[in-house]
Amino acid sequence: MTAIEVADLSRAYGPVRAVDQISFTVHDGEIFALLGPNGAGKTTTVEILEGYRTRDAGTVRVLGTDPATGGSAFRARIGVVLQSAGFEEEFTVLELLRLQTRLYPKGHNPDELITLVGLADKRTTRVKGLSGGQRRRLDLALGLAGAPDLLFLDEPTTGFDPAARHHAWDLIASLRDRGTTILLTTHYLEEAQRLADRVAVMRDGRLAAVGAPDELRAGCDLPTDIGFDLPAGLTITDLPTLSAPPSTTRQQVRVRSRAPVEDAWILTGWARSRGVCLHDFTVAPPTLEDAYLALTRDESR
Numbered sequence: 001m002t003a004i005e006v007a008d009l010s011r012a013y014g015p016v017r018a019v020d021q022i023s024f025t026v027h028d029g030e031i032f033a034l035l036g037p038n039g040a041g042k043t044t045t046v047e048i049l050e051g052y053r054t055r056d057a058g059t060v061r062v063l064g065t066d067p068a069t070g071g072s073a074f075r076a077r078i079g080v081v082l083q084s085a086g087f088e089e090e091f092t093v094l095e096l097l098r099l100q101t102r103l104y105p106k107g108h109n110p111d112e113l114i115t116l117v118g119l120a121d122k123r124t125t126r127v128k129g130l131s132g133g134q135r136r137r138l139d140l141a142l143g144l145a146g147a148p149d150l151l152f153l154d155e156p157t158t159g160f161d162p163a164a165r166h167h168a169w170d171l172i173a174s175l176r177d178r179g180t181t182i183l184l185t186t187h188y189l190e191e192a193q194r195l196a197d198r199v200a201v202m203r204d205g206r207l208a209a210v211g212a213p214d215e216l217r218a219g220c221d222l223p224t225d226i227g228f229d230l231p232a233g234l235t236i237t238d239l240p241t242l243s244a245p246p247s248t249t250r251q252q253v254r255v256r257s258r259a260p261v262e263d264a265w266i267l268t269g270w271a272r273s274r275g276v277c278l279h280d281f282t283v284a285p286p287t288l289e290d291a292y293l294a295l296t297r298d299e300s301r
């Protein structure tokens with residue numbers, strides 16, 4: 001089944017082609033991340049999918065419905081978590097969620113939601129007494145109030161401390177495991193790598209690439225980084241011949257290798273034969289962030 005189907009979607013603001021003939025599909029039950037630099041067209045695309053913005057051209061089906069004409073029945077099936085929702089500051093967490101869940105035909109149990117987002121110890125705290133990260137958790141709980149089939153998450157962990165971010169990632173993954181389809185926008189590539197089944201990279205209103213994170217990494221044909229400390233008393237010219245020339249910063253050697261297994265084998269064999277140790281030896285394959293940077297690089301800069 002297909003949760004979202006977009007074909008040749010376009011939207012301009014005057015002369016700015018914010019979204020320019022893009023096509024992609026989001027499968028039922030997957031986490032799909034929409035990535036791209038500021039101004040790439042992500043928000044415009046997501047708002048069209050949510051039914052909050054009109055399109056100029058193209059076809060869009062979200063949960064089998066055209067969001068432009070879906071009305072309240074469509075809205076009840078989607079959840080939207082924005083970056084900074086405005087809250088009624090005097091309500092407690094529980095009061096706010098009780099109000100919100102009652103708006104939906106199959107609304108979540110508010111107490112369960114509070115536990116799900118990790119706010120159990122704040123259930124009777126007024127909104128004005130929550131920290132920034134706790135407000136974001138409340139944002140998430142509010143987006144889940146209607147037990148949506150499809151959840152739109154806009155930069156869900158911006159402003160979170162590292163532990164809260166990991167907690168949010170576990171929560172988002174658990175929602176997917178319960179069958180919720182999630183469309184995520186984020187500028188944190190680690191977040192996309194961890195969570196997304198597939199990602200789309202937008203650039204200047206167009207799609208630069210769509211695929212699983214591993215497919216994007218492989219498709220960009222990027223080198224693997226090999227690093228280690230140059231053994232004391234040696235210089236870079238003492239190193240064996242590798243698939244790419246090594247570079248050094250202070251005593252740290254870096255090789256952007258096209259044959260990482262072969263190069264690692266040559267280097268460790270060389271070190272053993274010379275009786276030296278390669279401290280901090282690391283072999284780091286390209287990350288989704290490396291692929292993203294290659295796909296969105298502005299050649300004119």
Ligand SMILES: Nc1ncnc2c1ncn2[C@@H]1O[C@H](COP(=O)(O)OP(=O)(O)OP(=O)(O)O)[C@@H](O)[C@H]1O
Pocket residue numbers: 013016017018036037038039040041042043044045
């Ligand atoms: N209401 C608007 N009126 C005019 N131009 C707009 C409007 N909204 C967006 N744009 C322009 O459309 C382009 C795409 O904007 P959009 O907000 O969709 O990008 P984005 O990828 O979400 O960016 P960000 O990562 O900064 O949120 C940008 O050039 C932006 O300036």
